[in-house]
Amino acid sequence: MKQDTNKTAAVLGLGMMGATLAKLLLESGYDVTVWNRSADKSAPLAALGANVAPSPAAAVNAANVIVMCVHDYAAANAILSQTEQAAWKGKVFVQLTSGSPAEADRAEQWTEALGAGYLDGAIQAAPQQMGRPDTPIFISGKAAAWEQALPVLKVFAGAPEWLGTSAGLASSVDLATLSGIYGTLMGFFHGARIMENAGYPVDKYATLLTGILSTFGDFIKYEGQLVHENRFTKSESPMSISVDATARILQQADDAGINRAFPEYLAGMFRQAAEKGLANEELSAMIKVLRG
Ligand SMILES: NC(=O)c1ccc[n+]([C@@H]2O[C@H](COP(=O)([O-])OP(=O)(O)OC[C@H]3O[C@@H](n4cnc5c(N)ncnc54)[C@H](OP(=O)(O)O)[C@@H]3O)[C@@H](O)[C@H]2O)c1
Structure with missing residues (x-):
């Protein structure tokens, strides 16, 4: 069955911010699949209706919009290396892990080489401030990826701001x-x-x-x-x-x-x-x- 991009999302990384993002998606009626290195953090979200993926690969396979929010890019890259490259085709990867412009550019190259869209985001709010009409989130990346991920981004912030096509802009x-x-x-x-x-x-x-x-x-x-x-x-x-x-x-x-x-x-x-x-x-x- 063809998945509905607007209502299917995966969240990799369930720290304070990632768990909040997954919860907001569930509350907005999304079919959410979650994964976290320490499995115990998935339980509260499973209780709210999230599907718990046994691996990063399974999480990517389950959704068309993949959101990541982990400690840093080293952690993000370690997780991405556990995914199946073919599974990314046609999907959009929303990287909300804090990093540098150069890391965002490299992540975009990696993602686009697999046939997926890439967006990099900077969240300038605490977890309890997420999901509000004025929550500040800055996004950069290609217009097609932005359009594909916009419904998900609007769950995180009422008016996310798209800065432009250069992936590193959000980090800048x-x-x-x-x-x-x-x-x-x-x-x-x-x-x-x-x-x-x-x-x-x-x-x-x-x-x-x-x-x-x-x-x-x-x-x-x-x-x-x-x-x-x-x-x-x-x-x-x-x-x-x-x-x-x-x-x-x-x-x-x-x-x-x-x-x-x-x-x-x-x-x-x-x-x-x-x-x-x-x-x-x-x-x-x-x-x-x-x-x-
Ligand atoms: N919290 C905020 O107020 C806030 C605001 C704006 C932006 N951010 C950004 O959001 C990102 C996440 O922040 P957070 O507050 O959610 O952090 P956090 O609560 O410390 O959670 C860190 C997450 O990264 C995972 N992680 C760390 N090292 C890993 C590794 N080597 N492999 C796999 N997973 C690893 C952790 O997994 P485990 O559970 O297994 O340790 C956990 O899911 C950061 O880049 C931060 O700068 C946070």
Whole structure:
């Protein structure tokens, strides 16, 4: 019997995220086949109606949309090597394991060589946030694969975002947004040490910073637009202000005996901008330092 692509799915990897994905598919009326290295994790899903595959090969054989969500690509590749190559033809493989753009490109080549479609996805939400209208999931890969897997992806997120045909794009977005988040977090933690040292409660500082960050989005969008258009003429925030501000943060760390790694990096980057003759340009000119 010909399988209905829209209602048949396999999920390989039943960790916190994979189990959530399988559960959402079951709740949406899918015929779901699951597999996990540690077999005990399949039992709660079997109780909800999932078919438990005895092997990765059996899971791939059972469905036309195959979703994988395991620890990393090394784990993913070890699982894929246990599948039958012929079973992939005409199917679509949705790789939701976190990885690098290069790993996604290699996975796409492997999959397409077997006659299947490939999508790479970055989930930017916790398991309990999955399946909501605004759950952030970014997908990249060929348009045909996207169309084939879209009904399944819409179970995971109301409006999954397709970034384009290059398989590595989802991973690039993942790394770029994480870079922004971790940069902000490290700034927050360094600021927490400044406030501890000043005898001010860190929870109050966190509230204060959150208030400032809520207006910061528009500024980031503005600088992003300038970088996109290669516009560096001073307009909103001159580089020179940040050169001075980051030097002050570093000086205060030294005065107060606070770990200097974060402000040393910051001040060093802005010093490089000044040395490049960019002090009188807009903040967006920092991209020229990073472009080298
Ligand atoms: N949880 C989150 O909040 C979240 C958010 C966004 C993205 N992600 C991404 O989703 C992926 C899965 O995350 P998770 O939170 O579900 O992780 P997890 O709970 O730690 O589960 C890891 C999964 O990988 C499997 N695995 C690990 N090594 C393996 C190997 N060598 N061979 C076969 N299977 C192996 C585990 O199998 P066993 O059960 O046998 O150990 C388990 O199914 C990761 O790439 C993560 O970055 C997670």
